[in-house]
Amino acid sequence: MIPFFRQEFNEEMKQAALSALESEKFVLGESVLRFEEAFAEYLGVKEAVAVSSGTAALKIALLSLGIKPKQKVLVPAWSFIASATSVIHAGSKPLLVDVSEETALIEPASLKSADRLAAVMPVHLYGQSCKMNELLDFCKDNKLLLVEDACQAHGAEFNGKKAGSFGDAGCFSFYPTKNMNVGGDGGMIATNNEEMAEKARSYRDCGRVSTDSHGLIGFTERLNTVNAAIGLVQLKYLDKWVEKRQKIASIYQKNLPQNAFFSQIKGSTHSYNVFAIKATEREKLLRVLEAEGIGYAVHYAKPIHLQPAFMDALGFKGGEFPASENLAKLVVSLPIYPSLKIEDAEKVCEAVNSVLK
Numbered sequence: 001m002i003p004f005f006r007q008e009f010n011e012e013m014k015q016a017a018l019s020a021l022e023s024e025k026f027v028l029g030e031s032v033l034r035f036e037e038a039f040a041e042y043l044g045v046k047e048a049v050a051v052s053s054g055t056a057a058l059k060i061a062l063l064s065l066g067i068k069p070k071q072k073v074l075v076p077a078w079s080f081i082a083s084a085t086s087v088i089h090a091g092s093k094p095l096l097v098d099v100s101e102e103t104a105l106i107e108p109a110s111l112k113s114a115d116r117l118a119a120v121m122p123v124h125l126y127g128q129s130c131k132m133n134e135l136l137d138f139c140k141d142n143k144l145l146l147v148e149d150a151c152q153a154h155g156a157e158f159n160g161k162k163a164g165s166f167g168d169a170g171c172f173s174f175y176p177t178k179n180m181n182v183g184g185d186g187g188m189i190a191t192n193n194e195e196m197a198e199k200a201r202s203y204r205d206c207g208r209v210s211t212d213s214h215g216l217i218g219f220t221e222r223l224n225t226v227n228a229a230i231g232l233v234q235l236k237y238l239d240k241w242v243e244k245r246q247k248i249a250s251i252y253q254k255n256l257p258q259n260a261f262f263s264q265i266k267g268s269t270h271s272y273n274v275f276a277i278k279a280t281e282r283e284k285l286l287r288v289l290e291a292e293g294i295g296y297a298v299h300y301a302k303p304i305h306l307q308p309a310f311m312d313a314l315g316f317k318g319g320e321f322p323a324s325e326n327l328a329k330l331v332v333s334l335p336i337y338p339s340l341k342i343e344d345a346e347k348v349c350e351a352v353n354s355v356l357k
């Protein structure tokens with residue numbers, strides 16, 4: 001049996017968690033501050049604000065940057081649903097756009113500004129950075145905010161700079177399948193805007209501006225101290241873990257047919273949170289993987305606009321975003337994680353090739 005993923009947790013993380021529980025405040029303890037400082041330093045940004053999930057990070061980032069109701073945020077239709085729901089939670093409207101079928105990412109050259117558009121949310125899907133130079137130009141030319149959904153891109157880079165450090169804010173998730181986790185749900189907002197970070201700290205903490213004064217309509221969306229203590233240890237391993245993911249990816253790239261791969265963005269260093277391939281005979285492939293005891297996932301079975309919640313609320317019927325709709329029929333994600341053995345990755349290749357080659 002080769003599982004689709006394994007949660008990373010070791011003795012050092014266990015000790016850090018115990019020590020935080022025994023000696024710190026459960027909520028907003030010292031470890032939260034230390035995790036924020038270490039994460040900001042890792043990304044090369046001024047501020048990091050720890051929150052309870054990636055969805056909370058995206059929502060709070062948008063609110064803290066001053067996105068207003070009726071304004072729109074451009075979001076790819078091909079992403080996890082939270083990229084778009086976070087915009088709705090923030091009171092604004094997602095303006096969905098199609099992605100490139102070759103890269104699964106927003107293609108900056110195809111973007112157009114629109115009435116009431118206030119921000120762009122590129123998603124560094126699967127761990128590959130979007131074309132950030134072109135996106136920065138597009139946002140500058142059209143006076144738009146840039147909020148990166150880096151929830152799958154811890155450790156990814158574009159032209160040597162970390163994904164999540166380019167925009168007005170970069171948002172991360174620590175859900176267990178991500179490149180690093182916190183032993184539960186968690187998220188982080190990275191920014192160089194100190195004023196925005198202060199607002200985000202208030203939003204996550206019931207809108208507090210001081211102990212008894214609440215200046216904003218906020219949320220209870222802090223990261224627990226025990227999770228921050230685990231995250232602090234995990235962050236030390238992140239680069240090593242990304243290298244291991246890259247090693248597994250290179251085995252897949254060497255052995256599987258080229259036409260199954262997404263294209264690499266020039267200048268981007270992929271962190272391989274997900275190794276997704278395109279398989280024309282997907283159903284047959286899934287049956288083979290099941291028979292061989294190989295775990296897999298489908299990221300995603302439906303593009304965002306065809307999820308029932310969006311079809312009902314926004315009136316999508318299908319046919320609006322052909323590349324995203326086509327990808328939903330083709331993609332399969334193969335096992336990729338630091339502890340996956342090379343021989344197991346080779347077994348995965350044999351099984352996939354028995355259908356694709």
Ligand SMILES: Cc1ncc(COP(=O)(O)O)c(C=O)c1O
Nearest residue numbers: 053054055080082083151173175
């Ligand atoms: C691209 C993307 N955006 C947003 C999220 C939301 O993160 P969370 O599950 O921590 O709320 C995820 C996580 O699965 C994601 O993959």
